[in-house]
Amino acid sequence: MTPSATYRLQLQPEFPFPAAEAAVPYLASLGVSHLHLSPVLEAVPGSRHGYDVVDHGRVRAELGGEEGLRRLARTAREHGLGLVLDIVPNHMAADPRHNHALREVLREGPGSPYARWFDIDWAAGGGRVLLPVLAGRLTEERQRMRVDGEVLRYGEQEFPLRAGTAHLALPELLDAQHYRLGWWRLARTELNYRRFFTVSELIGVRVEDPEVFEATHAKILELVRDGVVDGLRIDHPDGLADPAGYLERLSEAGGGVWTVVEKILTGDEPLPANWAVAGTTGYDALHRIDGLFTDSEGAAALLGGYRNHASPAGDRGGYWTGTVRRAAYRVVTHELAAETGLLARLAARICDTDPALRDHAPWALHTAVRELLVRVPVYRPYATAGGPCTLTAEAALDAVAVSDAKAAFAVREEAAAVDVVRELALGRLGGGEDRAAFCARFAQTASALRAKAVEDTAYYRYVPLAAANEVGGDPGRPAVEPDEFHAFCARLARDWPATGTVLTTHDTKRSADVRAGIAVLAQCPGAWAELVAELTRTAPAAPDPQLAWQAWQTALGCVGMPAGERAARLEPALLKAVRESGLFTSWTEPDPVYERAVTDFVAAGPAAVTGPARALLERFAATLAPHVRAQVLGAALVHLTMPGVPDLYQGTEREYLALVDPDNRRPFAAPCDGAPLDDKAALTTTVLRLRRERPEVFGESGTYAPLAASGPAAGHCLAFCRSGEVVTAVTRLSLRLAESGGWRDTALRLPDDGVWSDLLTPGRKFSGGAVAAGELFAERPVALLVRGVRADGEG
Template sequence: MTPTATYRLQIQPEFPFSAAGEAVPYLAALGVSHLHLSPVLGAVPGSTHGYDVVDHARVRDELGGEAGLRALADTARTHGLGLVLDIVPNHMAASPRYNRPLWEVLREGPVSPYARWFDIDWESGGGKVLLPVLGHRIGDELDRLEVDGEMLRYYDHLFPLREGTAGLPLPELLDAQWYRLTWWRLARTELNYRRFFTISDLIGVRVEDPAVFVATHAKVLELMQDGVIDGLRIDHPDGLADPGTYLRRLGEATAGRWTVVEKILTGDERLPADWAVAGTTGYDALHRIDGLFADPAGVGELLRHYRDYAGPSGDRGGYWESTVRRAAYKVLTHELAAETAFLVRTAEQICAADPALRDHAPWTLRVALRELLVRLPVYRPYVTAGGPTPDTAEATLDPETVRQAAASFPVAEEAAAVGVVRDLALGKLGDGPAHAAFCARFAQTSSALRAKSVEDTAFYRYAPLVSAGEVGGDPGAPAVSPSEFHAFCARLARDWPGSGTVLTTHDTKRSADVRARIAVLTECPERWAELLGLLTTPAPDPHLAWIAWQTAFGFGRPDPERLGPALLKSVREAGLHTSWTEQNPAYEQAVADFVAAGPAGPPYSAVARFARALDPYVRANTLGAALVHLTMPGVPDLYQGTEGTYLALVDPDNRRPPVPVDPSDEKLAVTTTALLLRRDFPDVFGESGTYAPVSAEGSAAAHCLAFCRSGEVVTAVTRLSLRLADAGGWRDTELPLPAGVWLDLLAPEREFTGRVAVRELFAVRPVALLKRVVRTAPGARG
């Protein structure tokens, strides 16, 4: 069955299955229908997230093992709850010590039955798998390598030895293996296995191979067949060679159980209609909900102040589109250099074997590939070599994209390489092994490029409104009008009623409540600029200062232990003054000193005074976003602790074990009321339910967003409440309710009918949740 609402728990050694079991009675009373568990299969010991899978055949012992998972399922069942499990089909940890399939490949080479599990380019590696694990060049590390029986040891790394090589002298022994140990910095250009994004510690899995699919999904399918698991969340389907086929195969194996995919949709991009899923995990909804509470005029004013204060230009985020493009060039030519080289080599092989393509010079193929990849407006096309080309794939590499890419060539005849690369990417030039490899890897590389250049770079370089830098968002145009939101909800109700919706996840850079606070700045950009003029603590650069003060304002307290790591991560991700791989100790120390002296020090008192004056408007944003999320079409997923006020920054800050929510928290009351309503009236909100806008009328109508679910429930919230107050309040604004008597479940003594003065509707709270009253007899209420 489709869940009515799910609750995400980050299962980890500090919060195992037993701890989750203790939370079940509370979560059942909250009103959710399913617990949503982070990955629970065998992972690297000590992992706090579980995405570094090493063993698909067992449930992780550190969490309580399979017995613990089954006991949790039993406890959940007794309280009316089911389980949804997050699974990771795309990658495993590249740690041979714990990853047995990889161990066997390294021991036996390409003849190993496990060699088919991984995308390894044996030819480019000279018949060896490159393992970038050494701290320095191998010549400086030989004394730290030692033979231990049939293994090779390097600190806590263990590697198998090829049969018959254990007794060789070390230099000969190293040359005799099916792998090559190298300096970690060589991964950027020399790596010859597919990885997750740019993380060499996570090796890609060829789940498109039927045998690999069976081996990696047997335990999950067994748990589902036994009734332990009811649904699935699929991590990063864009990393797969053929997501559509994978999802069809999975749907058949699970008999169509509820499944959502972590698919990031860009702009107006739609989820492929033929995917055998209920929908996405909900980042598309997150962007629309957040956008409702961003003032479009204020966004423009804030951008002007940002440019004046931070002085961004070029790489430093002066303009959104150019920031994304520059970041994409950098990621493609540096972090993804090995992936680019594979595509160029493959294209060269295809052209060399085809007389009609033979005269395309390698450099033209390289430039064409680069110019097309950096211009992709979405994460990837969905097409397989030799198969039909979906319209969505054609749109991804449309004529205008091709024209812009071709303009990079000085000679038109050389620009013809752009068409060749495009047709290879769309599977139009053949269906041989090389064609299939190029088509699949182009799509996989484009998704990695988009994630790294946008999510992990541009979001940190372009920051007039830092809350807009979330997955699936558009920092260049963060505001969403009510009409745009209603159109999105109508499509969701019609096409994907079982899709997931979220506001906070384990991957959001800032929790929903932090973003709701920051969004208020779009309603008072002049006041924000005045405040910054008073905050004179010296910063390493003004761009960092802008981000740091907005982050501190959103976080709500001067906490160096949590603000410091988040801001250090932001400057490393931006890669302007320091980075993860080229760290600048002096700059990073200056960042730490600034945070301690400014956002996490005494000057924060000025921010606190500023924030207190905005508390009523923060309240409206926080409660409004929560109520819209819980009552709009789709299946809401609540991240642990977000039923109450939850202030968290980027991981690992947001992955700490949950703490109890204050029972008096107003957000908890709103959340519980909405969830219990969903549980008690599943038809109103479920796949058969309907969605209809309810339009306010009057001078402040734009500040009231309302909609009706199945004619039985009306949600109404206040948006842009500070602008509303500055304009004189609700005045003559009314909300015409559908026929009937309506009870506000958030203030049960209050009933409404007909045309309601919005100032009366929101007299108790800036939000209202109305349920149609059914009278069973005169004077009685049903």
């Protein structure tokens, strides 16, 4: 069954299955149809997210075990709810203490039956797998190691010993293992196993192998067959060797259960039509909804102010595309150097087997790999060795990318290596296992590069409007016009009517309500520039102006956060921002002096409870509050009524102010019985209950039709009709609207037949035909109209 709406709960030891079970009556009362649970399989003890799976065959004991999950499912069923599970096919925790499969590989080496589970380049490691776990060089860390029976202990970590080696002296014992313990810094260049992005603690899993797929999915599929689980969310499919093949196998094994994938689409990139899924998890919808409430002219003015004030270090003028390209070069030559080196070795090996290709130098192939990777404009090209290439794959490595990549070569003849690498990446050159390996690993590395360069670097380096810096977004073009939004919704209704849609997730850098508080600045860039100048004169000096710009925007978005929590929540988020950007400090090369300056500035300025700067910020926020409210309600209503299955993140049915993880992964707490509903909560429950009651309107057979407004402020009204029965109408850019004189003679034309009742303001009714916008939005900036009885009395 396709859900009508899902509600995401972040399970963790502080919020296990019994806590979720206790929340079921409240969640059922909201009107959702399914609970969306974060990963439930056995994970590293204490994990607050569950993506570090260690055993696919067991439900996590810390959450309550399998019986706890089944009991939760039964309670949910009693209240009319189903369960959707988040599953992690791409990776496991690289912790041999808890990961039995990896432990056996380390003990037995490439001959282990579990060796096929992981992408390990044994040849590159001289027959051993590098484990970059040591705090310093091996010679410095040996004194911290000791043999305990058949285990080697290092601090709290332990590693299995190869049979018959426990009696050896430590130097000989270390050399005799199927693994090599190394300094953590070696991971950048020497790592020889596939990992999740650049996280060496998470090792990639080869689910393309049928036996591995069966072993890692047996428990999940059992839960599906038993009716415990009704739907699946697939984490990071772009990390897989063959996403389409994996999803087809999963669909067949799961009986076609409703499935969505965490696929990040760039721009107008389509979801591959051959994927056996209902759609994405909804970041594409998030970008369109946010963009709908962002003023394009004001965003351009903000960019000008950002360039003047922040003078972004190393950004050469503050252009988004340049920021992304520079970030990609840094990541591919630093954090992903090991992955790039593997691709270069595979390319050289393939070329060595073909006399026509043998004279391409290894350095030239390495350069070609690097130059093509940084020019892939999407998360990955979808190509399969020996199979047909998708249009996305061809476009990702088009003639322009090839020509630009060749410009990195001083000698034209040597630049021909780019053509070779392109054909290898598209799976059209070479043969055997190496061809398939190169094609898959190029795509996997491209997705890791895109994620790290864009999401984890560029988004923190380029912040003229921080609200636009969200997964799947386009900070270089943050605004989405109504016609674009309508076209997007029409495509969803036609091609992916059961796709997921979201506004806030466990991975968003700022919750939707925080983003709304920042996005309004695009409607008043001049006032923001004046405020920043005044804050700069009033507050303690920031260590750099780029940090100050984003810190004050963050503080504005979080102005409603409890005063006692501001410092404890803003400081970690902004410290993470400066580390991710890598401009003055980083995770691997921290500058403690700069970081202390950051925390001191945040505590005394943006996170301060009192003082002149706080007073300035709160007065400014108060003037914008009605317009932030208009965006919060408008975005919520559009999200809940547009095509697709809306997913609500825990707590977001009400005002929800949260920053990047771990701030947004705090344990869920349902509101107390009888707690009053704010505007957002009242809207949310009204729409969710309507969706549940009228599946024919919002479900897969439902239709979507834009409605046009006319008059001087027509561009400030966004409206559409679902299945001829329900009309959504919202106010866009309300501050600009007020400054231009209000609605005046603007009108929205409703479908002609019947009387339309506004469910958000009981008692208000409108006849079909033209309705004055000023009347429609007299009570609130949004309206949800349901067709009632026609004027002739017939229903």
